[in-house]
Amino acid sequence: MSRPALALLLAGLLCAGLAHAGAPVHVTASHAWIRVLPGGLPAGAYVVLRNDGDRAISLTGASSPAYGEAMLHESSRAGGMSRMTMVDALAIPAHGTQALQPGGYHLMLMDAKHPVQPGDTVRVVLRFGNGGTLPVDFKARPASAPGDQG
Amino acid sequence: MKFPRLLRLALLLLPLAGALLLGGCHRDALPFKLTNISGHMPDLQFRLTDDNGKAVDAGDYRGKVLLLYFGYTHCPDVCPLTLAQLHAVLQKLGKQADDTRILFVSVDPSRDTPAVLHAYVNAFDKRAVGLTGSPRAIEALVKRYRASFTREPGGKDGNYEVSHSSAIYVFDRDGHARVLSTPGTPQGDLVHDLGLLLGAGASA
Numbered sequence: 296m297s298r299p300a301l302a303l304l305l306a307g308l309l310c311a312g313l314a315h316a317g318a319p320v321h322v323t324a325s326h327a328w329i330r331v332l333p334g335g336l337p338a339g340a341y342v343v344l345r346n347d348g349d350r351a352i353s354l355t356g357a358s359s360p361a362y363g364e365a366m367l368h369e370s371s372r373a374g375g376m377s378r379m380t381m382v383d384a385l386a387i388p389a390h391g392t393q394a395l396q397p398g399g400y401h402l403m404l405m406d407a408k409h410p411v412q413p414g415d416t417v418r419v420v421l422r423f424g425n426g427g428t429l430p431v432d433f434k435a436r437p438a439s440a441p442g443d444q445g
Numbered sequence: 446m447k448f449p450r451l452l453r454l455a456l457l458l459l460p461l462a463g464a465l466l467l468g469g470c471h472r473d474a475l476p477f478k479l480t481n482i483s484g485h486m487p488d489l490q491f492r493l494t495d496d497n498g499k500a501v502d503a504g505d506y507r508g509k510v511l512l513l514y515f516g517y518t519h520c521p522d523v524c525p526l527t528l529a530q531l532h533a534v535l536q537k538l539g540k541q542a543d544d545t546r547i548l549f550v551s552v553d554p555s556r557d558t559p560a561v562l563h564a565y566v567n568a569f570d571k572r573a574v575g576l577t578g579s580p581r582a583i584e585a586l587v588k589r590y591r592a593s594f595t596r597e598p599g600g601k602d603g604n605y606e607v608s609h610s611s612a613i614y615v616f617d618r619d620g621h622a623r624v625l626s627t628p629g630t631p632q633g634d635l636v637h638d639l640g641l642l643l644g645a646g647a648s649a
Contacts, residue, residue, distance in 0.1 A: 378597070403522075437568070
C-alpha cells in the first residue's frame with residue numbers, strides 16, 4: 296500500500312471513530328433536577344428527555360464529574376412492595392418524550408466527590424445507544440422537594 | 446295521658462341515643478377515605494432506638510397521631526419521595542400537625558445508625574423520627590404489620606438494595622391502627638383522615 300493511501304485509510308478510520316463518538320443525538324433535556332440527601336447518601340436525578348429525531352434512541356447510562364458513579368434505575372411497585380432494578384437501556388420514541396421522574400425511572404448518583412448543596416448546578420453527561428452523549432445541567436434541590444417539581 | 450306519651454317518645458328515642466352513644470366510642474365511627482384497618486391490625490408496639498440514640502417504645506408516642514413507614518436511607522427514589530409527600534401532607538394540616546409524628550423505621554439497620562437517620566429524617570420534616578434497632582426487633586415490627594422486606598444484591602462495592610413494603614400505617618393518639626395509605630392514593634385522602642384523627646382528640 297502506498298504511503299498516501301495508508302494516510303487516507305488512517306484518516307478515514309479516524310473520522311469514523313470521531314463520528315461514532317460524536318454521533319448526533321437529537322435529544323433535548325428539560326426539568327433536570329437532583330434530590331439531594333444529607334451525608335453523601337445516593338441521590339436520585341430526574342429529567343424529561345425529548346427526542347426530535349426520526350428514530351427512537353435509547354438512554355444507556357450517565358456519568359458526572361461530581362459523582363463517582365451514576366446508574367440508570369427503575370423503581371417499581373408490585374404486591375405492596377417497592378423495589379429498584381437496574382435498567383440497561385431506556386427508549387425515547389421518535390418525536391416523543393420519556394420522563395425520568397420520582398417513583399419511576401431515575402439516575403442514581405453515588406459517591407459525591409464534594410458535598411452537593413441544594414441550589415448547586417451539577418453537570419451530568421447522558422450516554423445514548425448510538426454512542427452519542429448529551430451534557431445536561433441538573434439543579435440540586437432539597438430532600439423535601441415535591442416530586443412533581445421541574 | 447300526658448305522661449305515657451312522653452314515655453313513648455322516650456322509648457322511641459332510646460335506640461337512637463344508644464346508637465349515638467355507641468358511635469361515640471366505637472373506633473370505626475370516623476368516615477375515613479383511606480383503607481380502614483381499625484380493629485384489623487394490632488396496636489403499635491415496639492422497642493427500638495430513635496435517631497438521637499435513645500431507647501424508645503410505642504408508649505413514648507402516645508398522644509400523637511402516628512404515620513409508620515418502613516424504608517432505608519440508601520434508597521434514593523421512593524423513600525425520599527414518600528417522606529417529601531408526607532411532609533407536604535403535614536404542611537397542609539398546618540399547626541395541628543404538630544401533634545403528629547412520622548416514624549421512619551429502617552429495615553437496613555447495619556447502615557442506618559441513629560446519626561445517619563437523624564440527618565436523613567430531619568432533611569424532610571422536623572416531626573419525623575428515625576427508628577433503628579436490632580434486626581430482630583425490626584423484623585418483629587415488620588411482621589406485626591404483615592409488612593416485609595428483602596435484601597437484594599445491587600451494584601459493585603458490596604452495595605445492596607432493599608425492597609420493602611410501600612404502605613403507610615396510621616395510628617391514632619392511643620396507638621390503635623386506623624388507616625392504611627398506599628402510594629397510589631390521593632394526598633388529599635391522607636390529609637382528610639389525619640384531620641379526623643387529630644380532631645378526635647385524645648380519646649379514652
